[in-house]
Amino acid sequence: MKADLATKYDLRVPRYTSYPTAPHFTEAVDGTVYRRWLSELSPGLDLSLYFHIPYCDTLCWFCGCYTKIVRRYEPVARYLDILLDEIDLVADTLGKRSRARHLHWGGGSPTLIKSADWQRLSERIHARFDVGPDAEIAVEMDPRDTTREYVEALALAGVNRASIGVQDFHPEVQEAINRIQPFDVTERVVEWLRHQGIAGINMDLMYGLPHQTTERVVKMVDLAARLKPDRVALFGYAHVPWMKTHQKLIKDETLPDFSERWRQSEAAADRLVELGYLRIGFDHFARPDDDLAVAHAEGRLHRNFQGYTTDTAPVLLGFGASAIGSLPQGYVQNTQPLRTYREAVTFADFATERGVRLSDDDRLRRDIIERLMCDMTVDLDALCQAHGMARDTLSDAMRRLEPLTEDGIAQVDDGRVTLTAEGRPFVRLVAAAFDAYVNKGEKRHSKAV
Ligand code: SF4
Known part of the structure; x- marks a missing residue:
């Protein structure tokens, strides 16, 4: 299977x-x-x-x-x-x-x-x-x-x-x-x-x-x-x-x-x-x-x-060209071209080129995805409560999970999502169900397996 x-x-x-x-x-x-x-x-x-x-x-x-x-x-x-x-x-x-x-x-x-x-x-x-x-x-x-x-x-x-x-x-x-x-x-x-x-x-x-x-x-x-x-x-x-x-x-x-x-x-x-x-x-x-x-x-x-x-x-x-940092406020990434990195730092400026400020929704989904990727299971109710967010916030994710649960990749019980033994190699797909940004059809990322 x-x-x-x-x-x-x-x-x-x-x-x-x-x-x-x-x-x-x-x-x-x-x-x-x-x-x-x-x-x-x-x-x-x-x-x-x-x-x-x-x-x-x-x-x-x-x-x-x-x-x-x-x-x-x-x-x-x-x-x-x-x-x-x-x-x-x-x-x-x-x-x-x-x-x-x-x-x-x-x-x-x-x-x-x-x-x-x-x-x-x-x-x-x-x-x-x-x-x-x-x-x-x-x-x-x-x-x-x-x-x-x-x-x-x-x-x-x-x-x-x-x-x-x-x-x-x-x-x-x-x-x-x-x-x-x-x-x-x-x-x-x-x-x-x-x-x-x-x-x-x-x-x-x-x-x-x-x-x-x-x-x-x-x-x-x-x-x-x-x-x-x-x-x-x-x-x-x-x-x-x-x-x-x-x-x-x-x-x-x-x-x-x-x-x-x-x-x-x-x-x-x-x-x-x-x-x-x-x-x-x-x-x-x-x-x-x-x-x-x-x-x-x-x-x-x-x-x-x-x-x-x-x-x-x-x-x-x-530190360094293209390096990414993670702070409580969000992520930052340095510029990639070596020349622009060098010029910025030479003039005592940060070489930060882009990043993202975390919203409350990002923080909740980030924790859910991290627990899934690490533990292969996540207690959605506990994390929503810890973040002071309603479970409805995740209704898009629950819809995206449906085909994965039908195919036996994950189970949802009492607000807990768990990868099955067979589904474990597909954990990135389950995590992606919680990703509010993902566009699965794009050839932007590597293969799920
Ligand atoms: S894999 Fe890439 S980064 Fe690593 S040694 Fe080879 S060229 Fe360099």
Whole structure:
């Protein structure tokens, strides 16, 4: 039945790392608004910090991130100078030195940053924010660029979690996505990380890539598990060549069709569970003693721009071109072109280009969608009561849920919506029923499965 549903619901819906989602941000939220929102924050609120490094040295053809390919280090070094200025600008506006509990370096490829630059970035962040010894400092890593010395520099900068991009280990798949990364390259980096005491290891795997088969995907999971990551993220390749033109380099005929893509996602997930991982949300897996699994079991799991997280900080500050921040008042996003980002910050201005101010309705729906995405169930009555909103507010969503309940994807009982065991992979569709902005027919998002 599930494969039939997968074919029937071959729709494109958001991944809900925010609500409203980024395509609905507008220019009504600019640098002036961001400055005011920052200055309105109560002193003492916990912060999360996200730093975006939009550079890579080669282009992976499947890439969906915002990045620029560089052959020289000079543009990266200049960008880091601007990033330091932005850190000062935000810290000055906040006034009081606030506690940062989570730091995340993403990209692009933060692995391009040279050791000496890690040191100056780390010093500035510690000077402007209160980064305690219990803070999680996570870095997205490309093993192809990583050296032993580099891992030492990360350890010195206090990094304690590494998120390793793998995708697949099969040579034919790697060639088709222009990312040659033999198994032993990844294995060596994992050894260096553990040797340096960087104990938190996440691994990103993918299905739906060119030349992948169900058999190859299971083999990919087995190889990844050999390296004993604490967490595995299993993403479906989002083929959106109308948005990411370089993806045209991937030939359509090499991609698995919808049913095969479905089988791959199921086979990889089943294998991870057989190997002792717990399924977290719709695309993450964690060892039972990992913090993410514990938070999931205790109903404390959250979702942010990095996916599932234990992070409970009410404020996420985004630094760098295209970075998104989340504040109690709403979301803000920096401008994407590097030149406009650089010009804004050079003139001591915020590079905020767009965002969204949250309405009461947005806050209610955001909480509903987050609980669905994290727990696969949500108590609508309790959340409406907590937000002081009438249940009628959700009548549009209840109508959109009807076909999904008829197809056995979700059940509605006593004001509680729960994904069925079969419906779980379709959680994004159920979440989309509560999305007042979504237009399901548009080719704007990746496939629901
Ligand atoms: S390393 Fe990551 S960000 Fe850079 S091109 Fe490859 S997938 Fe994209």
